[in-house]
Amino acid sequence: MHWASLTDFAEMGGHALYVWGAYLVLFGALAWELVLLLHRRRRALDDARQHALLFGPDPDSAQNVPNR
Amino acid sequence: MAVRACRLLSQGLQSPLLLRAVNTATTASPQVSRDRRREVDGASLQSLFALAGGVIPWFAVAAALFAAASMTVGLVFAPTDVQQGEARRIVFVHLPAAWISLLIFFAMALCAVLGLLLGRRMASMLATALAPTGALMGFVALWTGAMWARPVLGSWWGQSGLAFELLLLLLLYFAFIAQQAAATEDPRRADRNGALIVLAGAVNLPIFHFALQWWSTFEQGQLDGLMRLTVSAGSLDLACVLLMVLAACAYSVAAALHRFRSIVLEREKASDWVRHQVGAA
Numbered sequence: 082m083h084w085a086s087l088t089d090f091a092e093m094g095g096h097a098l099y100v101w102g103a104y105l106v107l108f109g110a111l112a113w114e115l116v117l118l119l120h121r122r123r124r125a126l127d128d129a130r131q132h133a134l135l136f137g138p139d140p141d142s143a144q145n146v147p148n149r
Numbered sequence: 150m151a152v153r154a155c156r157l158l159s160q161g162l163q164s165p166l167l168l169r170a171v172n173t174a175t176t177a178s179p180q181v182s183r184d185r186r187r188e189v190d191g192a193s194l195q196s197l198f199a200l201a202g203g204v205i206p207w208f209a210v211a212a213a214l215f216a217a218a219s220m221t222v223g224l225v226f227a228p229t230d231v232q233q234g235e236a237r238r239i240v241f242v243h244l245p246a247a248w249i250s251l252l253i254f255f256a257m258a259l260c261a262v263l264g265l266l267l268g269r270r271m272a273s274m275l276a277t278a279l280a281p282t283g284a285l286m287g288f289v290a291l292w293t294g295a296m297w298a299r300p301v302l303g304s305w306w307g308q309s310g311l312a313f314e315l316l317l318l319l320l321l322y323f324a325f326i327a328q329q330a331a332a333t334e335d336p337r338r339a340d341r342n343g344a345l346i347v348l349a350g351a352v353n354l355p356i357f358h359f360a361l362q363w364w365s366t367f368e369q370g371q372l373d374g375l376m377r378l379t380v381s382a383g384s385l386d387l388a389c390v391l392l393m394v395l396a397a398c399a400y401s402v403a404a405a406l407h408r409f410r411s412i413v414l415e416r417e418k419a420s421d422w423v424r425h426q427v428g429a430a
Contacts, residue, residue, distance in 0.1 A: 083226055090225075094235035096300050103239045103296040104220075107246070107289050111400075114285050118407050125414035126427060133424040 190270050195422050197271060198413050201406040208403035215396035223389040232301075239297040241386075245393040247290035250318060251354075253283035253401060257325075258351035261344035273340035274416070276347065277329055278409035282401050284322035291315050310361030317357060321350040336416055 084090040093100040223241035230237035257276040264273035294312060295305045306312055325346050332339035417423045 083228055093238070094229060096235045099236055099296045099300050100238050103242060103293040106292050106296075107242055110285050110289050114282065114404060117281070118404060118411075121408065121411045122414075125411040129414045129418040129423055129427040132418040133428055136419070 191417070191420060191422070193269075194271050194274075194413055194417060198410055198426075201410055205403050205406050208399045208406070212396045212399035212403060215392050215399060219389050219392035219396060222385050222392065227385040227389060233297075234300070236297055236300045239293050241389045241393060243290060243293040243297055244390050245397045246286045246293060247315060248394060249397040249401060250283050250286035250290055250315070252398075253279050253286065253405075254318060254321070254347070254354070255351060257283065258347045261347045264340055265344045270337075270340070270416075273344065274409055274412050275405070276343060277340070278405045278412055279401070280322055280325050280329070280343075281408065282404045284319060284326060286397065286401070287315060287319040287322055291319060310358075314354070314358055314361065318350075318354065321346065321354075 091097060219241065223238055227238065227241075229235055233240075257279050260272045260276035260279070263269055264276065291312065294315065298312075299305050325343050328342050328346065329339045332342065414423060414427070418427075
């Protein structure tokens, strides 16, 4: 362990702004990408479902349902 | 405005000579084999879609573990640097971000070449899926670079061409992403234009890099020395950075594959298997 106390760790030898600023932006950027990824999948799935509803059902189901 | 600028950019890329070269490369074969190729392409898309769904969680967990290990070493156990003080700890995330950003760009270039030459949609979709993650890493690298340079060198921008290189890389990513966003109605054209941007970048980045190294008037040597990793027994630098590189690789694979699945759904929603897939879900 390099640090004597938790305050020491937080202060980063007077460079707290830079060190934590770097790590905070890193994790902020990752979180932002995660949100974008999930949002895009949600939209793509909804779109694909809508398309399947509008332009006919799944081709396999036509064979599975008799008298159609 | 931005969209219009991108349209102009993409029009500029459509020089007749380039277009003819690309067209002969992608459509020279007869109709029958093109249909056959499309079929094979669809099958490979479907199998990668399924495979990606299975491996994404594993890559995500690996990324989290490697990152946690690297940060524990880098933030808690690594000693203070004599010259740079605690700001040295920023290098442990800056270097991996910069490397992975470059790596992703060259992976995109590889995909773009395959997409252009073989007419494989999968390769182009992978390039498209990689781009935002690469841009994000490029941004993180620039930001952390500034955060390191301010306390150590006394200026946000540093005094080296390296920052310019990162900026150029980021701009190339933006150009790629923006032209894809501008040409949503014709994905194949977007793929082709994107491939040209990435290829131009992949040729120019090394030239830019070596030009800066050979003719730079900046104090390149001094900066390189400061950024350099101490590789010796008992030094935690290398372990820390390598762990973070592994984390970044795993994260990028997970994010790109996740985005790839969305792109497949967007572009292939008319195909039988996607309708089956979303109908079953």
